[in-house]
Amino acid sequence: RNLLDMDTFSKSDPVVVLFVQGSGSSEWKEFGRTEVIDNTLNPDFVRKFVLDYYFEEKQNLRFDPLGSHSAVLRAQDFLGQAFVALGEVIGSQRGRLERPLTGVPGKRCGTILLLAEELSNCRDIVTMQLCANKLDKKDFFGKSDPFLVFYRSNEDGTFTICHKTEVVKNTLNPVWQPFTIPVRALCNGDYDRTVKIDVYDWDRDGSHDFIGEFATSYRELSRAQSQFTVYEVLNPRKKCKKKKYVNSGTVTLLSFSVESEFTFVDYIRGGTQLNFTVAIDFTASNGMPSQPTSLHYASPYQLSAYALALKAVGEIIQDYDSDKLFPAYGFGAKLPPDGKISHQFPLNNNADNPSCAGIEGVLESYLQSLRTVQLYGPTNFAPVINQVAGTAAQVTDGSQYHVLLIITDGVISDMLQTKEAIVTASALPMSIIIVGVGPAEFEAMEELDGDEVRLSSRGRYAERDIVQFVPFRDYVDDSGNQVLSMARLAKDVLAEIPEQLLSYMKTRDIKPRQAEP
Numbered sequence: 001r002n003l004l005d006m007d008t009f010s011k012s013d014p015v016v017v018l019f020v021q022g023s024g025s026s027e028w029k030e031f032g033r034t035e036v037i038d039n040t041l042n043p044d045f046v047r048k049f050v051l052d053y054y055f056e057e058k059q060n061l062r063f064d065p066l067g068s069h070s071a072v073l074r075a076q077d078f079l080g081q082a083f084v085a086l087g088e089v090i091g092s093q094r095g096r097l098e099r100p101l102t103g104v105p106g107k108r109c110g111t112i113l114l115l116a117e118e119l120s121n122c123r124d125i126v127t128m129q130l131c132a133n134k135l136d137k138k139d140f141f142g143k144s145d146p147f148l149v150f151y152r153s154n155e156d157g158t159f160t161i162c163h164k165t166e167v168v169k170n171t172l173n174p175v176w177q178p179f180t181i182p183v184r185a186l187c188n189g190d191y192d193r194t195v196k197i198d199v200y201d202w203d204r205d206g207s208h209d210f211i212g213e214f215a216t217s218y219r220e221l222s223r224a225q226s227q228f229t230v231y232e233v234l235n236p237r238k239k240c241k242k243k244k245y246v247n248s249g250t251v252t253l254l255s256f257s258v259e260s261e262f263t264f265v266d267y268i269r270g271g272t273q274l275n276f277t278v279a280i281d282f283t284a285s286n287g288m289p290s291q292p293t294s295l296h297y298a299s300p301y302q303l304s305a306y307a308l309a310l311k312a313v314g315e316i317i318q319d320y321d322s323d324k325l326f327p328a329y330g331f332g333a334k335l336p337p338d339g340k341i342s343h344q345f346p347l348n349n350n351a352d353n354p355s356c357a358g359i360e361g362v363l364e365s366y367l368q369s370l371r372t373v374q375l376y377g378p379t380n381f382a383p384v385i386n387q388v389a390g391t392a393a394q395v396t397d398g399s400q401y402h403v404l405l406i407i408t409d410g411v412i413s414d415m416l417q418t419k420e421a422i423v424t425a426s427a428l429p430m431s432i433i434i435v436g437v438g439p440a441e442f443e444a445m446e447e448l449d450g451d452e453v454r455l456s457s458r459g460r461y462a463e464r465d466i467v468q469f470v471p472f473r474d475y476v477d478d479s480g481n482q483v484l485s486m487a488r489l490a491k492d493v494l495a496e497i498p499e500q501l502l503s504y505m506k507t508r509d510i511k512p513r514q515a516e517p
Contacts, residue, residue: 128181
């Protein structure tokens with residue numbers, strides 16, 4: 001409410017960025033962003049942040065409203081900030097907390113209103129389509145540009161915005177596109193809770209004109225599966241002023257269907273296997289393995305960065321792989337006896353069966369390879385990505401999902417081929433984790449990660465975001481608490497795997513198999 005106005009010719013276009021602080025850490029990490037709302041100092045944001053709440057932990061949150069949505073943040077975009085613990089919001093009256101925004105010297109920055117609600121276990125997703133008829137004309141020169149805003153009622157009688165339709169231009173009889181919304185967002189799983197729907201006429205300057213409103217509930221909407229339901233759109237002000245006022249138009253529910261949203265656990269319980277493959281960088285830039293300065297150097301007291309990353313990720317993922325056999329490759333080395341350069345040689349020296357028994361077996365083969373091959377170059381990712389993609393392409397029914405872990409020290413030599421390989425692999429049941437070790441700059445890896453901009457190659461865009469990159473140095477704990485720092489590494493690199501698996505299953509309409517009783 002009452003945000004600072006940083007724009008010269010119009011009001012700010014605010015977006016709020018949420019940062020979270022890890023337990024035992026002072027570092028803030030971006031968790032997510034709301035949508036951008038143009039030209040207003042009093043935005044109501046639709047996008048929610050879903051957080052796990054742990055009673056026994058202090059979960060610090062920081063909210064930074066920004067006045068622009070450009071990728072590069074500038075000082076003039078900063079509209080203030082608020083610090084709060086999640087427990088404070090949950091513990092506040094009605095789960096509603098208002099905090100002043102601070103941080104801009106000598107200026108009142110307004111306030112931020114936070115609302116916390118525990119999500120029900122309801123996993124259903126609704127798809128519905130609506131149209132309207134004979135809405136009030138609001139524009140002077142043309143017809144109205146209508147859109148709908150859906151609100152969920154809260155326990156305390158207030159309303160929270162949960163969906164906006166698109167704007168249909170210049171018509172009093174709009175037909176909106178079908179849209180999908182989780183039932184928990186619409187009514188928090190309470191089928192009789194009021195759902196309020198406002199009808200607005202869109203205006204370029206953000207001062208949208210109110211046409212009217214109507215109320216319903218999930219239960220009432222769901223009855224419409226068998227018949228069209230027509231709602232009268234009423235404008236309370238007009239109703240009071242005009243004796244002959246009937247309504248401001250009608251809205252008709254054209255279709256309403258419900259399906260269950262499946263979780264990662266549903267697929268695992270239904271028998272989906274995660275197949276874990278490892279690829280390790282054996283290029284000369286890592287340094288001679290016998291020298292303490294080498295990234296491959298393992299002292300009697302400490303594993304190398306490569307071995308630590310492999311163990312951290314592998315020990316979690318192996319629980320989802322029934323045979324515990326992991327194909328493991330090296331790339332960028334000269335192999336004995338003839339010094340041929342290879343970018344996908346089996347660490348166990350068995351081309352017919354490159355699988356190692358368990359993570360310990362992978363570590364053993366990795367250390368053995370360090371003693372027999374010559375570190376060389378260049379750093380090519382594409383061959384090993386294509387190798388795993390070839391295996392993933394053989395079974396696409398959802399029973400197998402592949403995770404490739406690439407551990408590397410640096411600058412990629414075959415960027416174009418790697419982008420092409422990832423774009424192709426994005427249509428297959430696989431994900432790629434890249435852990436960067438050493439002091440190098442990893443800008444190219446950030447591009448492959450595709451979190452900000454969807455990866456593309458020769459005009460083709462990746463079907464899904466399947467790459468997660470992290471620099472190992474971010475997880476080296478100065479206090480020497482290796483267990484905690486490696487747990488953080490594993491948590492971060494594996495965090496996106498469930499969503500990536502679900503996105504594959506969803507695009508292919510693959511439902512989990514029923515778990516054996």
